[in-house]
Amino acid sequence: MKVDNIRDFTVDVPQAALDDLKERLARTRWPEKETVDDWDQGIPFAYARELAAYWHDEYDWRRVEARLGALPNYLATIDGLDIHFLHVRSANPAARPLILTHGWPGSVLEFLDVIEPLVADYHLVIPSLPGYGFSGKPAEAKWSVEHIGAAWDALMRALGYDRYFAQGGDWGSAVTCAIGMNHADHCAGIHVNMVVGAPPPDLMTDLTDSEKLYLARFGWYQSKDNGYSSQQATRPQTIGYALTDSPAGQMAWIVEKFHGWTDCGHQPGGQSIGGHPENALSRDAMLDTVSLYWLTASAASSARLYWHSFRNFAAGEIAVPTGCSLFPNEIMRLSRRWAEWRYTNIVYWNEPDRGGHFAAWEQPELFAGEVRAALAQMTL
Structure with a gap:
């Protein structure tokens, strides 16, 4: 896959776009209040109004723009598409290269707090998925998880990293697994904080208490929380x-997903009663990501990843050294025996006691420690 025209990139949103955002927020046409007293029908009316008012009156996009701008930002043209990425080189002469991949509704922003603890020992490459953030929007229906994995492998080699490690959660986990499956000649090992796979039927008897809890959590997701996924996988243009x-x-x-997927005080099994997203992420942090999606108009282009990938998702065997960290409020949690049918070379396995789907964002110190511990078991 061809990589060319690697160049510097500056994050600079026009003031007119920020003014337009405020005007649109001020003209919001609101629905009526929900008929329940929790999040069971979605984000509650009162909190939505409160958060939108804060976005309009107090939120400062320039703050996060400045933080991004303090880092080395680049664009690279990969297979004809511009890809945005952060490339933070370590001062350590023994540093090893690591590519970190986000998912939906995430972005490179969720890794900002783990850069400092990781860059001491790793050269960090943090790309925005195609159609997300400041990356280009694909005009062809080919940017599946496997295609992105090939693009990331080509990017790493273009940056001079013939051997590297890969890490990811959510779609980033799927991309990371695709790299491990298809590019083991360059990828020396992977770490994932969402372990993706379907346990074989013969391992679904005599379930442990932990496995029963994992199934309850995923059962809640399937019955109450995956409508967004069905929509984005089938009609991304319409919701866009x-x-x-x-x-x-x-x-x-x-x-709504920050509420459902973070470790913000849910009941066992993942039910949406109880908890509040601001127990896990600050109001500004949530709006940083929402603003990034809004200001780059990436609702449809980000959703298309579901359309591109769900219809032909490859979930084959992964033989490269693998580290797995299962945070307690992850959407999908597999027991080790369930995971070993697919990840055949697990060298690190741990289940931290706090954190959720956005592990790097929710628990940066803990996440960085997990990555370090996992990659310590692997060699280039």
Whole structure:
């Protein structure tokens, strides 16, 4: 896969776009209040209004723009598409290269707090997925997980890293697994914080208490929380019109997931009663990501990854050294015996006592420690 035209990139959103955002928020046409007293029908009316008011009155996008701008930002043209990435080189002469991949509704922002603890020993490459953030929007229906994995492998080699490690969660886990499956000649090992796979039927008897809890959590997700996935996998263009036109709609679409997927005080099994997203992520942090999706108009283009990948998702055997960290409020949690049918060379396995789907963002120190511990078991 061809990589060319690697160049510096500056994050600089026009003031007119920020003014337009405020005007649209001020003109929001709100629905009526939900008929329940929790999040069971989605983000509650009162909290949506409160959060939108804060976004309009107090939130400062320039703050996060400055933080991003303090880091080395680049664009590279890969297979004809511009890909945005951070490339933070370590001062350590023994540093090893590591590519970190986010998912939906995430972005490179979720890794900002783990850069400092990891860059002491790793050269970090942190790309924005195609159609996400400041990366280009694919015009061809080919950017599946496998295609992205090949693009990331080509990027790492273009940057001079013939051997490297890969890490990811959510779609980043799927991309990381695709790298491990298809590019083991360059990828020396992987670490994932969402272990993706379907346990074989013969391992679904005599379940442990932990396995029963894992199934309850995923059962809640399937019955109550995956409507977004079905929509984005089947009709991403349709939902894109609504979310690209309404900042309040984009905010609600994303913040609902920050509630459901973070370790913010849920009941066992993942039910949406109890908990509040601001127990796990700050109001500004959530709006940083929402603003990034809004200001780059990436609702439809990010959703298309589901359309591109769900219909032909490859879940084959992964033989490269693998580290797995299972945070307690992850969407999908596999026991080690369930995972070993696919990940045949697990060299590190741990289940931290706090954190959720956005592990690097929710628990940066803990996440960085997990990555370090896992990669310590691997060699280039």
